[in-house]
Amino acid sequence: MAGKNKIERGFRIYFDDSGATARDLSGDLVAGSVSGGGKQYEQVDLMGVSEAFHNFLANFWDSEISAQFHLNDTATTGAFTVLSNQEGGTGTLTLQWGSAGAAPTSNDPEWEGEYVLLGAPVSFSGGAGIMTATWKPTGSTAPAWGLVA
Amino acid sequence: MGAGKNKLLRYARFYLGGYDLSGDARSIGELQNSDQAVDIMGWSEGFHNFIADRRRQVGINQFQALMNDASGRAFDQLKDGAATSVQASLFLGGGAVPAVGDVAYGLPGVQINEMAGMDAQAAIFTADFLPDAAQYDADYDNPFGVALAIDESLTATVNNSSVDYGAQTTTGAVAILHVLASSGGTWVLKVQDSSDNAAWADLITFSADGSAITSEYGTVTGTVDRYSRFQATRTSGTVTCIVSFMRNYR
Numbered sequence: 531m532a533g534k535n536k537i538e539r540g541f542r543i544y545f546d547d548s549g550a551t552a553r554d555l556s557g558d559l560v561a562g563s564v565s566g567g568g569k570q571y572e573q574v575d576l577m578g579v580s581e582a583f584h585n586f587l588a589n590f591w592d593s594e595i596s597a598q599f600h601l602n603d604t605a606t607t608g609a610f611t612v613l614s615n616q617e618g619g620t621g622t623l624t625l626q627w628g629s630a631g632a633a634p635t636s637n638d639p640e641w642e643g644e645y646v647l648l649g650a651p652v653s654f655s656g657g658a659g660i661m662t663a664t665w666k667p668t669g670s671t672a673p674a675w676g677l678v679a
Numbered sequence: 680m681g682a683g684k685n686k687l688l689r690y691a692r693f694y695l696g697g698y699d700l701s702g703d704a705r706s707i708g709e710l711q712n713s714d715q716a717v718d719i720m721g722w723s724e725g726f727h728n729f730i731a732d733r734r735r736q737v738g739i740n741q742f743q744a745l746m747n748d749a750s751g752r753a754f755d756q757l758k759d760g761a762a763t764s765v766q767a768s769l770f771l772g773g774g775a776v777p778a779v780g781d782v783a784y785g786l787p788g789v790q791i792n793e794m795a796g797m798d799a800q801a802a803i804f805t806a807d808f809l810p811d812a813a814q815y816d817a818d819y820d821n822p823f824g825v826a827l828a829i830d831e832s833l834t835a836t837v838n839n840s841s842v843d844y845g846a847q848t849t850t851g852a853v854a855i856l857h858v859l860a861s862s863g864g865t866w867v868l869k870v871q872d873s874s875d876n877a878a879w880a881d882l883i884t885f886s887a888d889g890s891a892i893t894s895e896y897g898t899v900t901g902t903v904d905r906y907s908r909f910q911a912t913r914t915s916g917t918v919t920c921i922v923s924f925m926r927n928y929r
Contacts, residue, residue: 548928558684569726590720592727600684601771603782605845608682610782614823615928618714618731646731649713652784654706659686659771659782666716666729 531629536639538562540628543597545647545665546621547612558599558609560660566595567625567641568675593667595623595645601652601659613650613663620646620668626678634678643673681773686782690772692830693742694857694921695756696765697892699830700744703753705803708741710769710784712822737822739767739786739808746795746802751892757806760790764811766855766894768923770826779840779909783826783923785855787814787896818851818898824925827870827909830859832919841876841908844926852903852926856885857894864916865890870897870924872904882907889918 542556543564571588602608623645626634634640645665652661667673692701714731744753769784770777777783788808796803810819825842854870866889871879883897889911909922 590725590727601686601782602682602684603686603773604682604684608684610823614712614821617712617821618733618735618929646716646729648716648729648731649711649736651712652710653708654688654691657688658684659688659691664713667726668728668730670724670728672724672726672728 533629535630536627537631539631540633542626542628542634544624545612545616548615548619550621552622552624553607553612555599555609555612558602560598560600563598565597566593569593593643593673595665597663599661599663601661610661613647613661616647617649618647620644623665636678638678640676640678641673642676643667644669644671645673681778681780683773685774686771687774690774690776692770692772692777694768694859697857697859697894698751698756699859700753700756703744703747704742705745705798706741706743707739710822711736711738711740735820737786737810739769739784739788741805741807743798743803743805746804754804757790757793757804759793760806761793762789764789764813765808766857766896767808768855768857768921770829770921770923777826777829779826779829780842781826783824783925784822785824785853785923785925786822787811787819787853787855789813814896816853816898818900818927819853820850820927820929821925824923826921827854827907827924828920828922830919830921832860832917833911833913834917836913837911839909841873841906843876844905844907847874847905848903848926848928849901850927850929851898851900852882852924853896853898854883854922854924855894855896856887856920856922858887858889858892858918858920860919861889861891862916863890864918865914866918867912868920869910870922871908871910873906874904876906879908889916889920
């Protein structure tokens with residue numbers, strides 16, 4: 531259902547495992563830790579000396595995504611299992627926003643593309659092991675906004 | 680408790696050069712495991728796109744321990760340790776003290792620093808560990824693995840429980856042994872693999888014979904079968920050792 535009703539409870543993140551199977555990592559996602567989705571353009575400042583204010587054009591864009599996950603080593607599906615075997619690897623990364631706290635469903639917003647997982651180092655927060663995963667776009671096809679199928 | 684999102688700091692264990700420093704450990708910064716991004720964007724593509732540089736950054740960052748100067752404890756082991764080669768293993772117990780199969784981080788490392796300080800009025804000592812060029816081996820490409828042997832006193836020949844990786848791998852593996860205690864006896868300490876969890880072959884045989892406190896780094900090239908386990912064969916005495924086993928996937 532379209533509307534200003536996209537809350538974290540309805541957010542989902544999927545990434546391919548080393549066998550190119552999409553894995554839902556949302557159950558291990560640390561609340562409030564996701565950063566990214568969408569485009570960040572480089573700001574080119576074209577202000578001239580005589581102009582009164584900085585004025586810009588947008589140049590190339592980037593789309594880094596980062597998130598923290600509980601260190602879950604459950605076979606096949608745990609975030610540690612999926613990410614530790616994909617470090618340096620590529621796959622489809624999908625972010626979906628469900629409506630009103632529900633799981634994402636048809637026509638809900640989606641950001642998707644091919645990404646390289648740069649790493650997932652482990653640290654401890656609040657006494658629990660967590661992994662901080664960082665992805666960058668890869669390949670010649672840009673990630674893009676779409677809708678959940 | 681085993682697998683799951685249950686890796687609490689209270690069940691982490693840190694071993695350095697044959698010594699368990701967990702009793703003095705206070706915090707750890709990061710178990711590093713990352714590549715750097717290489718931007719391969721062309722002008723006409725419009726957006727930055729990247730590949731991984733395949734130069735994995737590995738290390739144990741900001742290990743902090745109480746300044747315990749008793750023999751074999753943190754300060755005793757870390758002081759004067761900077762610039763020395765050492766083997767480090769960190770186990771992450773799954774909701775309980777570490778068990779065979781739990782997550783392990785292994786590092787054939789060089790201690791980069793040794794820094795004294797105060798934290799909440801407690802004297803502390805902090806050290807960083809990086810991969811050691813003197814121990815560099817092409818078979819070490821993944822610092823994360825599993826515990827094959829945990830902190831238990833062995834009094835007889837034992838074949839530990841096996842760990843199932845799910846499939847055979849083909850790009851080698853490494854193991855780090857820490858002998859934590861010994862009565863001075865003699866043992867043969869090995870990592871073995873198997874394709875069917877029934878017939879076993881030797882993968883890494885450690886030089887250490889369990890007669891003294893020590894640590895050792897062993898490697899194997901190429902194929903590693905689906906299952907792995909630790910075997911300790913007794914000739915005499917008792918021994919306490921832990922083994923972390925890290926196999927490569929790329």
